[in-house]
Amino acid sequence: MFHAVTIKDIAKALSISPSTVSRALRDSHEISAGTKTLVLEYAKKINYRSNPIAQSLKNQKSNSIGVLVADVANSFFSQAINGIESVAYENGYHVIITQSHDDYEREVVNIEHLVDRCVDGLLISMSAHTTDYSHLTQLHERGLPIVFFDRIMPGIETYQVTTDNVNSAYEAASLLIKKGYSQIAFLGNAPQLSITSDRLQGYTDALKDHSLRYDERLVRFCDQGGRNSQEIKNILSELLSEPANIDAVLIASDQISTAAVRVLSTFDPLPSVTVIGFSNSTVIDLLSPRISYIQQNAFKMGQIAAQKLITILQSTYPIREFDTTLLRGKLHWRGKSKNKLIADHM
């Protein structure tokens, strides 16, 4: 710790009371202009900086917000964190980042830590393996402001910010269909995740709207969420051979998208399958084998989520009406048409 000079030091040096110093520093109207400049100048001279810990204790708030993501080493999350940080710092809040690594226990423990550190509010993207939400509902009921982003959660009345996953997946699947693909698999993260179920919804809607049969054998979930490449290898091998025999796959997860590219690159010969995946990797367009991708506006998502949380924190009356913000995903097509007769530029 690191605070030589306190408000008391100033008070003593100027022979006034600490309360006067405090008020002078906070520009209270009940301090004369003379004393104010006196205090301000001396404070500047000895480089006084108020102790936020003492303020936190006194004011019962810490001016910091806690963030829980699966993994900062995931481009999507690191971009979202950048967005969060930009807004938070602008508004005088500090950001404490923790990672669940998609593990339920770590999610619980980390959130406990954040609450112990007296964060004023939480920005949460659910861990993939969380099915019991009681640790969050309890906090929410006790009045802790929470905003969900990306992997949102039903059942808690609060702001939520995420990509329009249904539509994005719908667009992607529809594009594949228009390009002539018909055996289209769906590869997702854990099914309880909102991003998984929403994207699956878009996929099935697209199939239905284009009169393609929904085949549940083509829908797979990776329990390890891309961390275990063997799991993905097994699934892809199966899907690429009889009876599934897919010609395209829609991947509903960042990590699985790149993991799938890696797995495919090990196949010899390279399977003839067209891949569209959700990904925010900054080099996704340089990967080989090629992959089409849906890019989320992660930075903006972080910004909006932080903004919503700060809205709650600074609202004087309790907020009753919450909305869910949906951001557009951006589809980048880098594949070929299956049927060469179909124009490739849609």
Added chain:
Amino acid sequence: MFHAVTIKDIAKALSISPSTVSRALRDSHEISAGTKTLVLEYAKKINYRSNPIAQSLKNQKSNSIGVLVADVANSFFSQAINGIESVAYENGYHVIITQSHDDYEREVVNIEHLVDRCVDGLLISMSAHTTDYSHLTQLHERGLPIVFFDRIMPGIETYQVTTDNVNSAYEAASLLIKKGYSQIAFLGNAPQLSITSDRLQGYTDALKDHSLRYDERLVRFCDQGGRNSQEIKNILSELLSEPANIDAVLIASDQISTAAVRVLSTFDPLPSVTVIGFSNSTVIDLLSPRISYIQQNAFKMGQIAAQKLITILQSTYPIREFDTTLLRGKLHWRGKSKNKLIADHM
């Protein structure tokens, strides 16, 4: 903020004094076994959690460490952060992460913020544009524990952890030479960065040891550090044409490595140049055009740096002897020999 139950509540409920409760919770020897279990059980029952803010104020330390990196969206840093976090949490420290975005002003402001938040120590990887170190030397002189990692700093007596950059670059350049390349350029981040100058040292050593002439026109620094692809495009275009006419390039920065791949991919026809770059991207091996790479042990670097810092924090006597830890980089060759007569497997 969020702490219904305090030590006083327990005291009142049990009709004892707060001091007794405090001592019981901390297992002081001057509290009888009976009262201890009484307190402990009741504390557990009402789910008491001590308020770390109050503790910080009293104990003059916050049990948190501040981290400054250029950008969390950089694979190297996010991996290092994972390493830091793993060690920090194990030892009961919280981690506050801030980003300089390679900007000097933001580095200064963020470090001020961290110090204001009363972090017990700092883990710092310098911003690329920092040439004035006074904000750090001052803190260090006032006794704030600092450990540098990755982009280390001369002139401050403390622990430093980084990759053996001289050797890694030496190996990479030597390999290129052995593979038959002779016009080898060096592309680096800002020259004042330790990682840039060390890697340049390795490059020049390798040239010398293999009797190749050092040509300063082949050594370039990207002021924007890979953020501005036009800068890299210009440099590469120049290097690839007369009179430089390079056949290989050693890239001494994560961001520039992937940026260079992107730039090269836009050239038509694809230039015949072999690239080795420092990179910790998890998909670097899938990029096209291909790039050989030196991978740093970022996770371990984070772990060691955190460990060193905690060593300082928990040491009862002031530490006078500091060492610099050098981690091995791992070279992955994915190129071809220039001269087909030379065996490609070394």
Added chain:
DNA sequence: TTAAACTGCGCAATCGTTGCCGAAGATTAC
């Protein structure tokens, strides 16, 4: 038997800051 030591616990101060109340003195109002 009496002094010394020990056991178990409470009081009060402390960390730095802020809210509330009240006390002077100055100013205004009637």
Added chain:
DNA sequence: GTAATCTTCGGCAACGATTGCGCAGTTTAA
């Protein structure tokens, strides 16, 4: 000229946890 109001500030207490000191009561030692 007196009362009311305003201005400007100090004192006290509190946020929650910790800790030195001291005070009883009990045990031990001589």
